[in-house]
Amino acid sequence: MTYVEGYENLIELVAAGDQDALRQALNEMPSADVAEYMDEHFEVYSTLTLMQLLEPAQQAEVFGYLRPNNQQEIASHMEVGLLAQLFRDMSSDERADVYALLDIKLQDALMRRLARSEREDLLRLASYEEGTVGSVMTSDYATVPTGSTVEQALKKLRQSAPEKESIYQAYVIDAQHKLLGVVSLRQLITAAPIEIMDDLMTKDVVTVNPDMPQSEAARIISRYDLIAIPAVTDDNLLVGMVTFDDAMDVVEEEDTDTMHRSATVGKIEGGLRDASIFMLYRKRINWLVLLVFVNIFSGAAIAFYEETISAYISLLFFLPLLIASGGNSGAQSATLMIRGIATGEVAKGDWFRMLGKELAVSLGLGITMAVAIVLVGSFRAGPDIMLVVALSMLCIVLIGSMVGLLLPFLLNRLGWDPATASTPLVTTIADASGVLIYFGIATAILGLPAAGA
Amino acid sequence: MTYVEGYENLIELVAAGDQDALRQALNEMPSADVAEYMDEHFEVYSTLTLMQLLEPAQQAEVFGYLRPNNQQEIASHMEVGLLAQLFRDMSSDERADVYALLDIKLQDALMRRLARSEREDLLRLASYEEGTVGSVMTSDYATVPTGSTVEQALKKLRQSAPEKESIYQAYVIDAQHKLLGVVSLRQLITAAPIEIMDDLMTKDVVTVNPDMPQSEAARIISRYDLIAIPAVTDDNLLVGMVTFDDAMDVVEEEDTDTMHRSATVGKIEGGLRDASIFMLYRKRINWLVLLVFVNIFSGAAIAFYEETISAYISLLFFLPLLIASGGNSGAQSATLMIRGIATGEVAKGDWFRMLGKELAVSLGLGITMAVAIVLVGSFRAGPDIMLVVALSMLCIVLIGSMVGLLLPFLLNRLGWDPATASTPLVTTIADASGVLIYFGIATAILGLPAAGA
Incomplete structure (x- = not known):
């Protein structure tokens, strides 16, 4: 089914009100398309009803794609317990963006329902200034401890895959969480099971700093054709990862800003559609x-x-x-x-x-x-x-x-x-x-x- | 070593003429950086000498990053046998681009030195019009036959990894090379070894057509956050793959064109630097x-x-x-x-x-x-x-x-x-x-x- 057919099919199903058919159609559509439908036909209660038909993982993905205005609306109309569940399923960079949109009361209520590690992660990511690497990086990267064998590393990646944004790069770290090197999943599956990470990994890793402008990370990712780039502090502590899809969004956003600026239009946060x-x-x-x-x-x-x-x-x-x-x-x-x-x-x-x-x-x-x-x-x-x-x-x-x-x-x-x-x-x-x-x-x-x- | 340090180090080593140190430094630097150095200090004979210090795989990568003008110069000064070897090591989309730059005599001489399958692949990719999906897609994608188990698929990916541009997506095909579905390496390594492809794969695959404008493929890749997208003909034959890094280049190129056009500057092929x-x-x-x-x-x-x-x-x-x-x-x-x-x-x-x-x-x-x-x-x-x-x-x-x-x-x-x-x-x-x-x-x-x- 093409994108347009899927879209029109959805309109019909919503009109017909057939919950089962609707549930099936929604869960088969790419999350970006479901989100676009919801953005185009946004109405807080009916959108909430549609959201509830989605599997938890897809619900989190769709929510992450929604326009900021609509995320805010949905979040403020959701039961806080359910919102906390949604937050747990979201990728760490997206939930930090949504968190920043909420009012302080809701932020507090939400915080009280999250586990300590999630809370700290959220606060840390939300603390970076907009436009920095920190504001787009995720903490859902995969790590393997120094000294592991290929077999151990693969086992760890397999287990942690569901929570990680990408397992195609694994970062080799020491006990202090310092970055020692990087191995790709491609290297791992072609290497001998008993090989040690430290012999296999690339040691000269291209990294970014979380305080750098995000456009610089995007430029590096594009220059070296990387799937992801690790973000490390000045003392080489691994704190996050920027993925190629974030880099593409950054490039698009920056180009829009440049074009607007060169026609003397100031930076429009949140896009043209939502601008008052x-x-x-x-x-x-x-x-x-x-x-x-x-x-x-x-x-x-x-x-x-x-x-x-x-x-x-x-x-x-x-x-x-x-x-x-x-x-x-x-x-x-x-x-x-x-x-x-x-x-x-x-x-x-x-x-x-x-x-x-x-x-x-x-x-x-x-x-x-x-x-x-x-x-x-x-x-x-x-x-x-x-x-x-x-x-x-x-x-x-x-x-x-x-x-x-x-x-x-x-x-x-x-x-x-x-x-x-x-x-x-x-x-x-x-x-x-x-x-x-x-x-x-x-x-x-x-x-x-x-x-x- | 940072990018700037590596770059200055290289200048010193070239000046000192220490071949061994130079060889080591070049092979440790990212290919994009080596290519930038060569572009900036381009002189056909000294660049050829530098090229010969690189391992074959990196030589092909570096060559792929060079500016078109310089690729053309190097190719026309290289011994045809060596050029054919370089072509064999290059990714299929990049060599098709270089091939299009060569004069007919050199194209012929080169063709005679390539194996039949490489020759056909090259001609096919070079036949697509500039600006289409066909002109940026690669034929170095990974496939697994319908009915394979996870174990068989992983084995096949492992063996073919060196020639493939990406093995993070494997396309499941039938005997006619028609696209049936896609499995990610992430799915493969987390699935049970005896599971069958056809049960595991995503059947509703987002595809592009090789005659589509390349910008459309880039937009789809960005929209759905894809690592790669398969290109299929109207009767669903798998003919290529567009990867996220090509999509990033396309976005950058298209944005440049848009900005130029909106200041009434026509499309500049090959970039501002090379423009006469x-x-x-x-x-x-x-x-x-x-x-x-x-x-x-x-x-x-x-x-x-x-x-x-x-x-x-x-x-x-x-x-x-x-x-x-x-x-x-x-x-x-x-x-x-x-x-x-x-x-x-x-x-x-x-x-x-x-x-x-x-x-x-x-x-x-x-x-x-x-x-x-x-x-x-x-x-x-x-x-x-x-x-x-x-x-x-x-x-x-x-x-x-x-x-x-x-x-x-x-x-x-x-x-x-x-x-x-x-x-x-x-x-x-x-x-x-x-x-x-x-x-x-x-x-x-x-x-x-x-x-x-």
Whole structure:
């Protein structure tokens, strides 16, 4: 059954109210699909009823996939004993995320129903700041003690498999829980049963620190094609594991943030769907108002050249075109640089080499654009004005591209996120320079004094 | 040893020329790091010498990580027999990618040195179009025949482990190589040795088709948190497998394309570093020139209102600010929508609900911006002009946001990539409407006839 068929089948079964058929269909569907159905048709009591038809393990999985808003709703309407059971079945990183959403009273009530080890684990994971490795890592990793044989290790993995998020990597630890090495299940099943962990394991393990940004862990996982990466403290104590699927979520989330930021939209927690109107307003207004002040310079530049404009009002015909061209070429080079820096393709020290390349490219773009505008505009104005327009186009495209190239590098050097050099910021700076260049060249060539001169 | 230490250590060892120490260091470093070093210090003969210090398996891995340009260089300078050996050791998806880069003569020479099964596999994988599932899938997946016991399956996996990319999923197939189900290694090692595959396996397998876009496979892998997904033909023949690390690369590549496209930069094959100046020029010029023509409308709108402008030249002071505000708010809503559609957060049918939300948000933005411009601009112009400016700001922000919201939806409905509704396109449309709205309102309120009226 395809995803869509399964989905439509579910809608029918819910409508028909056949509990047995519904129970069977739900338990055969992938948890992500069940969760999507529940999110789309969320209504706290009917969703709770559906949840109760699921096997405990799948219930926990489905709950983990639900949107945060809906998790919160369900949790606050559930009997605390049942919620504690659900928490026990959930993976440790997901339950820590849900825990953070609950109000303090419910957190307390829940805590009192959990075993001490679960309580400590929950508090520890929930204590990491959002966006750190600690906030996405799980404590459901598999370990084997140093000195074990392959046979002992396999036996331990078999027994603990149901509670572990992944048993494809086993971490070899000493009595203090320090990480000594890693063995893959692939190594284990192909090795001789009597071989000792310490001879088999990879000792040069790539690790992350729980206080690192989560995006760094994601980058490492992607770079080395890892299924999971262990998180260790500065003194090499094993505290968690980040899995490839968490890394994929992180990459998606970070890319969304980058794209939003480069259009001057602030970070939207919890996704676009759950965002309230006021939150969206807040995430957008700051930069818009800031750009008002930057744009005042363009206005001031126009005011400065008012006499030139009054004398040659046909100059205005080309104004939108010229300033937009600077902005557009600036947006292109800024985006190329921002993405190049983000994916690691362009290093901090590369700006000089990139500058040479960009100069050549934007010179070509500027010349082409100058020719294009002369072809398009000649019926509108005489040759003297067209000379001004063509020269301005060339300079504006060059300067726009340079702003787009250098701003991300500059921000990166200052330790800021290059994506803050958002397209609108580059466009706005290119706009203001465009006005100055255009009327400056016009005044010089057409021989009129500027108003303020 | 950290990544940076390893890297610097390597530089020193290469300089010192100590072959034994170099061999040891190279074989201990992760392949991705060795490849990065080679890419950064690429010189065909010295890189070939370094390659020869690696164990065959690592040599193949490192080679797979190199930049396409460099793979091509190395391959064309290698003795064909050695190249064939390298190909044998590579994973099937990576060698198909390299094969496609070689010139026909070398392809032929190479083919003659490969065994028939390798040759057929290579040709088959290389025949899929770039961007499809077939172009990223591997044929190094593990299979077990229907009817096998757990014990037999484990034995088979153990024996075939060295050639397989992943043995964490085993595909259960019939005599025609049709896919019947999937068992994970986790299931296998926890099951009783005498259990039969067909009872153990998951029958409702999520699959992809080799002709699907690769991005769809990546989305499915990410959605269901899969380590790998089998690729099957329409009649359910198993032909390949896409692994999570390929999916991560696809996501990164697609996001780069989306970001570039939304700044009107065409798809850059092979990455920014390898792109020539002329290629970058080609990828940027088309849209820039196209936008020249769209911007002519803004110019025409200005020409249309020339009389109003001549009479109230101070209106010009606010022009850059007003058109930029429309463009900026349009860029914000376009980016939110494009990203929302790309991540699946916003569905095709959601536009009406999103429209209501966006209307409320942009109304708030417009009112705030109108107040801001009055505060900033009042010293520049009288109350009648400020009324025009404030009203225009409100309308322009509203219309800019609407264009930004609807264009991606419209393109998506037409089956195009919403990211084609690039920020510059939205900005340009918002610009032209801004000019019309501003001078239209000015003419209406200040009571002057338009030039063309």
